[in-house]
Amino acid sequence: MSPSSASWRELSEGKGKVEHMKTIFAWLQNIARGAGAFLLIGLFVSSYGGTMEMVTVHPRTHERHLRNPGMGLILYGYADPLPERADVLYVTLLWADVEEKPGEYKFIVGPLKSALEMAEKHDRMVAVRVVSSWQNASCPIPKYLVDRGVRLFPKAKERNDSLLSAYNEVEFYEPEWWHPKYMEAHRNMVEAYGKALDGDPRIAYIDMRFYGYWGEGHRYHAEVPWPEDVDKREWCKNRIDEFMDAFKRTPLVIQTASDQNTAYPEGTAIDYALEKGAWMRRDGFGNYVSADESKFLKANWKRSLVIAENSQALGDFLDGNVRKWWDKDGKPITIDDLFDEMLDHRANYFPMGWSLGQYELVERERPDLWRKASLSAGYRMIVREASWPATSSITRPLVVKTTWRNTGVGRLPFPYVPALRLLDQSENTVATACRADIDVTRWHENEDQQVEFTCTLDESVVPGVYKVAVSIEDAASGPAVQLGIEGDDGNKRYVLGTINLE
Numbered sequence: 369m370s371p372s373s374a375s376w377r378e379l380s381e382g383k384g385k386v387e388h389m390k391t392i393f394a395w396l397q398n399i400a401r402g403a404g405a406f407l408l409i410g411l412f413v414s415s416y417g418g419t420m421e422m423v424t425v426h427p428r429t430h431e432r433h434l435r436n437p438g439m440g441l442i443l444y445g446y447a448d449p450l451p452e453r454a455d456v457l458y459v460t461l462l463w464a465d466v467e468e469k470p471g472e473y474k475f476i477v478g479p480l481k482s483a484l485e486m487a488e489k490h491d492r493m494v495a496v497r498v499v500s501s502w503q504n505a506s507c508p509i510p511k512y513l514v515d516r517g518v519r520l521f522p523k524a525k526e527r528n529d530s531l532l533s534a535y536n537e538v539e540f541y542e543p544e545w546w547h548p549k550y551m552e553a554h555r556n557m558v559e560a561y562g563k564a565l566d567g568d569p570r571i572a573y574i575d576m577r578f579y580g581y582w583g584e585g586h587r588y589h590a591e592v593p594w595p596e597d598v599d600k601r602e603w604c605k606n607r608i609d610e611f612m613d614a615f616k617r618t619p620l621v622i623q624t625a626s627d628q629n630t631a632y633p634e635g636t637a638i639d640y641a642l643e644k645g646a647w648m649r650r651d652g653f654g655n656y657v658s659a660d661e662s663k664f665l666k667a668n669w670k671r672s673l674v675i676a677e678n679s680q681a682l683g684d685f686l687d688g689n690v691r692k693w694w695d696k697d698g699k700p701i702t703i704d705d706l707f708d709e710m711l712d713h714r715a716n717y718f719p720m721g722w723s724l725g726q727y728e729l730v731e732r733e734r735p736d737l738w739r740k741a742s743l744s745a746g747y748r749m750i751v752r753e754a755s756w757p758a759t760s761s762i763t764r765p766l767v768v769k770t771t772w773r774n775t776g777v778g779r780l781p782f783p784y785v786p787a788l789r790l791l792d793q794s795e796n797t798v799a800t801a802c803r804a805d806i807d808v809t810r811w812h813e814n815e816d817q818q819v820e821f822t823c824t825l826d827e828s829v830v831p832g833v834y835k836v837a838v839s840i841e842d843a844a845s846g847p848a849v850q851l852g853i854e855g856d857d858g859n860k861r862y863v864l865g866t867i868n869l870e
Contacts, residue, residue: 421757421758421759422755422756422757422758423755423756423757423758423865423867424753424754424755425753425754425755425864425865426752426753427750427751427752427754427853427854427855427862427864428853428854429750429852429853429854430852430853430854431739431742431743431852432852433452433453433742434742434748434850434851434852435455435491435492435850436746436747436780436848436849436850437780437782437848437849438572438619438673438716438746438747438780438781438782439455439716439717439745439746439747439776439778439780440455440456440493440572440716440717440718440745440746441453441454441455441456441717441718441719441720441738441741441742441745442454442455442456442457442458442495442675442677442717442718442719442720443456443457443458443720443724443727444458444719444720444721444722444723445457445458445459445479445483445723445724446459446479446482446483446486447724448486450486450490450492451720451724451727451728453720453738453742454492454720455492455493456492456493456494456495456572456717457483457486457487457492457493457494457495458494458495458496458497459479459480459483459494459495459496459497460479460497460499460502461475461478461479461480461496461497461498461499462498462499462502462505462508463498463499463500463508463509463510463557464505464507464508464509464510464511465478466498466557466561467510467553467557468510468511469510469512470510470512470553471556473557473560473561473564475498475560475561475564475565476564476565480494480496484568484570487570488570493570493571493572494570494571494572495571495572495573495574495575495621495717496565496571496574496575497574497575497576497577497583498557498561498577499577499582499583500542500543500545500554500577500578500583501540501541501542501543501580501581501582501583502540502582503538503539503540504538504539504540505539505540505541506520506539506541507520507541508520508541508543509543509550510553513543513549513550513553516549517547517549518543518544518547518549518550519543519544519547520541520542520543520544521541521542521543521544521590521591521592522539522540522541522591523540523541523542523581523589523590523591524589524590524591540581542580542581542587542590544592545579545603546594546595546598546603551606554578554607554610555610558607558610558611558614559610559613559614561574561614561615562611562613562614562615562616563614565615565618566614566615566616566617566618567616567617567618568618571618572619572717573618573619573620573621573647573675574611574615574618574619574620574621575621575623575649576607576608576611576620576621576622576623576641576646577623578604578607578608578610578611579603579604579607579636580623580625580627583623584623584625584651585622585623585624585625585626585627585636585638586625586626586627586628587627587628588627588628589628590628600630600635600636601634601635601636601637601640604636604637604640605637605640608622608637608640608641608644608646609644612644612645619646619647619781620641620645620646620647621646621647621648621649621675622638622641622642622646622647622648622649623638623649623650623651624638624648624649624650624661624664624665625650625651625652625656625661626658626660626661632660632661632664633660633664638664642668642671642672646672647672647673647674647675647716647781648665648668648669648672648673648674648675649674649675649676649677650665650674650675650676650677650713651676651677651678651679652677652679653676653677653678653679653706653709653710653713654678654679654680654685654690654701654705654706654709655679655680655690655691655692655693655701656679656693657679657709657713662713665713665714666713666714669713669714669778669779670779670810670812673714673716673717673778673779673781674713674714674715674716674717674778675715675716675717676710676713676715676717676718676719677719678706678710678719678721678722681721681722681726682703682706682721682722682726682727682729682730683726683729685701685702685703685705685706686703686729686730686733686734688700688702690706703730703734703737704737707737707740707741710745711740711741711744711745711777712777714777714778714779715745715746715777715778716745716746716747716778716779716781717745717746718741718745718746743775743776744775744776744777745776745777745778746776746777746778747774747776747778747779747780747811748774748775748776748852749772749773749774749775749780749808749811749840749849749851749852750772750773750775750851750852750853751770751771751772751838751851751853751862751864752771752772752773752816753770753771754768754769754770754771754836754838754864754865755768755769755770756768756769756836756865756867757867758867758868759867759868759869759870760867760868760869760870761869761870762825762829762830762831762869762870763825765822765823765824766790766802766821766822766823766824766825766867767820767821767822767823768788768820768821768823768836769818769819769820769821770786770818770819770820770821770838771816771817771818771819772786772811772816772817772819773811773814773815773816773817774811774812774813774814774815774817775813775814775852776813777813779809779810779811779812780808780809780811780840780849781809782809782842782848783807783808783809784808784840784841784842784843784848784849785803785804785805785806785808785840785841785843786803786804786806786808786819786821786838786839786840786841787801787802787803787804787838787839787840787841787847788801788802788803788804788821788823788836788837788838789801789802789837789838789839789861790823790825790829790834790835790836790837790867790869791834791835791837791857791861791863792832792834792835793833793835795835795857795858795859795861798828798829798834799823799825799826799828799829800826801839801841801846802821802822802823803841803843804819804820804821806819808840825869829869831869831870832868832869833866833867833868833869834866834867834869835863835865835866836863836864836865836866836867837855837857837861837862837863837864838851838861838862838864839851839860839861839862840860847859847860847861848860
């Protein structure tokens with residue numbers, strides 16, 4: 369026997385389901401001797417459950433600038449108004465200005481206070497460094513330390529390259545890093561530093577500057593050698609530990625430059641800092657990054673991340689005035705070379721030059737380069753495809769399959785998770801966000817990532833048409849990442865389409 373065409377029609381329309389169940393299964397039982405029975409049963413279950421019709425979408429991408437955690441374009445200092453692409457305002461403080469009297473610290477003053485206020489007003493972030501060596505600073509450390517016997521050494525002036533020649537005409541000192549009173553005061557300062565800024569939501573990262581000229585981790589051409597009885601690696605590890613103890617919530621950054629007559633990277637404990645969770649920063653891109661440094665950066669960006677800075681003014685690259693420091697007669701390094709080198713090293717944070725003027729110069733002459741940096745630096749998450757049933761039952765788990773891709777050169781450094789939300793017509797989430805247990809920190813450039821959401825709806829959901837939206841979320845605070853696709857509802861939830869729940 370077989371069900372009548374009327375029975376099938378009524379069944380597909382949701383009529384007479386109970387009455388026809390015995391007839392349908394009796395008919396299927398009679399033909400279940402062949403392999404085709406499984407196909408028929410599958411077709412029947414799909415038709416009966418309303419999941420035969422699937423919705424498949426390919427969200428449209430866009431090229432607008434994204435402002436996301438753990439990445440961005442860096443403006444040194446601050447300006448009003450801010451360039452739209454400026455994500456991070458980078459501020460330098462002298463230790464001498466932070467601690468004028470022993471134990472009395474003022475961190476959120478002057479340029480940092482202004483930068484934090486501007487960041488809060490315009491939804492930007494701030495990066496901070498406190499330095500003990502800086503040009504035009506005859507006493508970069510608190511004067512009371514000098515009075516207590518901590519010496520200041522002038523920087524040698526024998527270098528004559530285009531970058532440092534200007535500093536031959538200014539005062540440039542480094543402190544006696546290994547002096548016991550210096551180390552004690554530094555430890556106290558870093559502890560106060562952490563109490564003042566750790567966990568501040570406006571701070572993108574703290575740039576640890578504890579050793580070398582500018583705090584960059586090197587003392588090339590220093591007039592006073594490092595003492596033989598002081599283990600430099602252990603000294604650096606102690607300074608790193610000070611920062612790690614003081615900053616538990618705000619990311620910390622280690623300089624990755626090599627040092628003269630020092631094993632790399634272990635000599636200045638760069639490897640140790642990465643083991644403790646530090647990010648990497650290199651400020652010599654263009655003509656100062658050595659082969660060993662390049663190898664180290666490329667080997668570790670997947671567990672850390674890269675913060676880049678140009679080695680010389682962007683205008684010098686535009687004018688063709690920059691060459692490798694070890695090859696003065698070599699081919700000029702173009703500004704295209706500079707941008708490509710920083711992106712090739714997987715930069716999450718990308719410099720806008722050393723001033724607003726340098727940024728605007730490139731914006732006038734090569735706006736394509738800022739577009740390139742905006743689209744490529746850091747991570748840029750998109751949804752390439754998503755599919756789900758056009759109609760589903762409220763009592764049945766909802767399955768939505770998605771394919772994601774990171775089109776940026778870097779990576780998302782925080783353990784956020786992809787999430788699915790059903791939104792009502794008022795954009796309210798009708799049920800708890802359905803989050804996938806996926807490690808998005810391992811989503812690297814141009815690798816497709818398959819994410820399947822299986823969501824059980826709670827009893828509060830009523831029949832109706834709902835919007836299907838996706839996001840990348842912080843488990844505590846919700847949607848946290850701007851995606852490179854259309855459909856943002858204003859809350860970093862991206863609407864892909866609709867579903868009918870029965």
